[in-house]
Amino acid sequence: MTLDQLIAERRLLGADALARARLISSETGDRLDAVLTRLGLVSEKALAEMLSARLELPLADENDYPKEAVAPDTIAVRFLRDVRAIPLRMDDKQIEVAFADPTDPFPAEAIAFAAQRQLVPLVGRAGDIESALDRLYAQEIAQSEESGEADEADLERLKDLSSDAPVVRAVNTMITRAVDMRASDIHIEPSDDALRIRLRVDGALRDAETLPQQQKAAVVSRIKVMAGLDIAERRLPQDGRMRVAVRGHEIDLRVATSPSLHGEGVVLRILDRSNLALDFDTLGFTPDVAERLIHVLRQPHGIVLVTGPTGSGKTTTLYAALTILNTAERKILTIEDPIEYRLAGVNQMQVKPQIGLTFATALRSFLRQDPDVMMVGEVRDLETAQVAVQAALTGHTILATLHTNSAASTITRLLDMGVEPFLITSTLNAVLAQRLVRRLCQNCRAPGADGRALLAALGRTPSPEDVFFKATGCDACNHTGYRGRVAVTELLPVDEEISRLILARAEAREIQRAAITMRTMLDDGLAKARAGETTLEEVVRITREG
Numbered sequence: 001m002t003l004d005q006l007i008a009e010r011r012l013l014g015a016d017a018l019a020r021a022r023l024i025s026s027e028t029g030d031r032l033d034a035v036l037t038r039l040g041l042v043s044e045k046a047l048a049e050m051l052s053a054r055l056e057l058p059l060a061d062e063n064d065y066p067k068e069a070v071a072p073d074t075i076a077v078r079f080l081r082d083v084r085a086i087p088l089r090m091d092d093k094q095i096e097v098a099f100a101d102p103t104d105p106f107p108a109e110a111i112a113f114a115a116q117r118q119l120v121p122l123v124g125r126a127g128d129i130e131s132a133l134d135r136l137y138a139q140e141i142a143q144s145e146e147s148g149e150a151d152e153a154d155l156e157r158l159k160d161l162s163s164d165a166p167v168v169r170a171v172n173t174m175i176t177r178a179v180d181m182r183a184s185d186i187h188i189e190p191s192d193d194a195l196r197i198r199l200r201v202d203g204a205l206r207d208a209e210t211l212p213q214q215q216k217a218a219v220v221s222r223i224k225v226m227a228g229l230d231i232a233e234r235r236l237p238q239d240g241r242m243r244v245a246v247r248g249h250e251i252d253l254r255v256a257t258s259p260s261l262h263g264e265g266v267v268l269r270i271l272d273r274s275n276l277a278l279d280f281d282t283l284g285f286t287p288d289v290a291e292r293l294i295h296v297l298r299q300p301h302g303i304v305l306v307t308g309p310t311g312s313g314k315t316t317t318l319y320a321a322l323t324i325l326n327t328a329e330r331k332i333l334t335i336e337d338p339i340e341y342r343l344a345g346v347n348q349m350q351v352k353p354q355i356g357l358t359f360a361t362a363l364r365s366f367l368r369q370d371p372d373v374m375m376v377g378e379v380r381d382l383e384t385a386q387v388a389v390q391a392a393l394t395g396h397t398i399l400a401t402l403h404t405n406s407a408a409s410t411i412t413r414l415l416d417m418g419v420e421p422f423l424i425t426s427t428l429n430a431v432l433a434q435r436l437v438r439r440l441c442q443n444c445r446a447p448g449a450d451g452r453a454l455l456a457a458l459g460r461t462p463s464p465e466d467v468f469f470k471a472t473g474c475d476a477c478n479h480t481g482y483r484g485r486v487a488v489t490e491l492l493p494v495d496e497e498i499s500r501l502i503l504a505r506a507e508a509r510e511i512q513r514a515a516i517t518m519r520t521m522l523d524d525g526l527a528k529a530r531a532g533e534t535t536l537e538e539v540v541r542i543t544r545e546g
Helices: 003-010 015-028 032-038 044-055 077-083 105-115 126-136 138-146 166-180 213-227 287-297 314-325 359-369 382-393 407-417 421-427 452-457 496-503 508-514 521-530 536-545
Strands: 085-090 094-099 118-123 183-190 194-201 204-212 238-246 249-260 263-271 302-307 332-336 347-350 373-376 397-402 428-440 446-449 468-470 482-493
Touching (some): 015 032, 032 044, 044 126, 077 085, 166 183, 166 238, 166 249, 166 263, 194 213, 213 263, 287 314, 302 407, 314 428, 359 373, 373 382, 382 397, 382 407, 397 407, 407 482, 428 536, 468 521, 521 536
Parallel strands (some): 094 118, 373 397
Antiparallel strands (some): 085 094, 183 263, 194 204, 238 249, 446 468
């Protein structure tokens, strides 16, 4: 049974969409499975799981892919790339091979003939297969490119179907690589003689590639076209959004351009909804903090503030809070700058200062729409703070962010803004401060890190029972030792003692000392380091930032 027959049988796709994919496949010569995922009609994961279940074949996971190429002298990498397959294991009798589309008999017969062994097929995600080919056959691919023999398919994966221009392929390849590496941002930085591409992965920037001088203007123009920006305007910064299909998933990108000495620079923020975790446990909240925060969120009215520097995950935490509050009985309105993710059942609004739509004016208009919960992207000024306080006093729940270094300093920041102490004590329910630390790769982390000097730097006495882990590096984490990030938090509930200090306009240090039940970010970070979730170096980094 062919792939399109299986898709029709399992109703994985509508008849019209499948017919369109068949037509594009026949016109371009691309494989049907590649067209389906490139157009975003079917995700690679859903396609692989369907094939595995229907054909009763094992689904290859990341542990199945080899550390060294299997039979590299027997099967050409250009052929494997073209048929989207990779050998996993081989002995004297059998060769195991993962296929993106095992319904096509030709690749299996060709590999079995070349290896002179019985073939055992598995189903693999196309992205996993391509990543493994890049890793295992990097030298062969480089040699073929240097000799001018690179297969055109190697360069045209995920190309724009309406054009085969090199710049289109370069931009698509750049975005795909960033998504594969779980990057949060792509930085495109022009220099005097080249275009530097850097990716922010787990909060740290790393070099990705350098494009030649002649592609500088073309790459930026291509991104502007995709984001609906003005190509002719090169003197002023511009902001936009675009959506692309990568590996069969819809990926939103927030685009910001800015002029510089050597041309326009661009930063793309990758908003991958498929990897968005909207529960406190996945974000790294300890059970006791999550439980207390949920209790605060469920109070009938009042303000909950989430604080921290830019890029500390504040908006994601607010979205997780909204997920808990998002029921049929509540009307939820948000005013954001910008809207990062679209939430089902939530009415979201984008700030537009050029027409007078600010956080404060939006909040005022919200009050006439009978909401239960309102989220404010950021409290930037006294006017916004005062409107939020008035809304909380009239029986609404307000969630908002603020840029401060700790939970206690948030209260002094509100006082400095000009909010009256009695209004703060009447409306503020709690303050959550947070940072993000890099999470140790669970495949290669190793115990035995000497934490005595770092603990001393943090003002803590080492204990003989303390065991800390260190980053080593493996294929799963791109040899960085880290994979993903985890939140380090502190939650300050406004109780009677804290209220008394607010009314006395106490300093942040006094409020911090009075919050004896609060587990500080340092305490939370050290607990996560002892549990092997992160390293002491990461805890020191975020503590010194604060």
